[in-house]
Amino acid sequence: MFLFTLDLKNEPGELAYVGESLGQRDINVELGAVTLGDHGLVSLTASDEDAARAALMEASLPYTEHPALQIKCADRPGELGRIGRLLADAGINIEGLVPVSICQGEAVFAAAFDKMDDARRVLGDLVID
Template identity: 35%
Template sequence: MSGLVDLGIELAARPGALADFGAVLGAAGVSLAGGGVFTHRGVGVAHFLVADGDRATSALASAGLGRATVSPVVMLRLDQQTPGQLGRFTRRVADAGIDILVQYSDHDGRLVLVVPPERHEECVEIARQWDTERAARPR
């Protein structure tokens, strides 16, 4: 849908772990287009959008930062001026029985989702339908 993929990796929960991550990717020429890091139970969990997942995972592994995963993403725009958009869209995903594994925003304010690979195309179709309906709404 966008040419971007989710890069996921666990980082040590220590000062400088994110700096090391960013420096390694920067040296490899990998730009970040959105994402974030959260610490949970002593582990930093990072998810970022990248255009070249193979280059990113190779650079991180070579630097000894661990094994990263690459997943396809579902991206769409919510009307940020309308309260309840996140709940309404994710309810559609939930009603389809699709588990959302990761959710964040890109640098352009689009919603980014990672879902189980076997449900990815179904979620993409739900996002397409949402976008079609959104475009048809009066402004």
């Protein structure tokens, strides 16, 4: 699994263009976005990663991609802090985090880390293979 990150202008239509470009190829996405002044960062997972790469390139949308792990945890207060602390105490930085599903008391996220192997070891059974 990969996280795709795009740096977009913070203006009307930018996110629509991304969605249209991927949607035209029947690519489903889960995404997270944040705006920072005149730019916005969008991180997403794609149902078809090869098709997403082709669609983004065809649409002239520069992106970066990072390997990601699927992480499952309880959907309750404190879980983000607990997992974040496990990683921080091991010197692992979270480089991207996108919610994939939240259902019936369980949350699943796609997450990229600066030290993927260490993150997999530290998170143990929280990682979905």
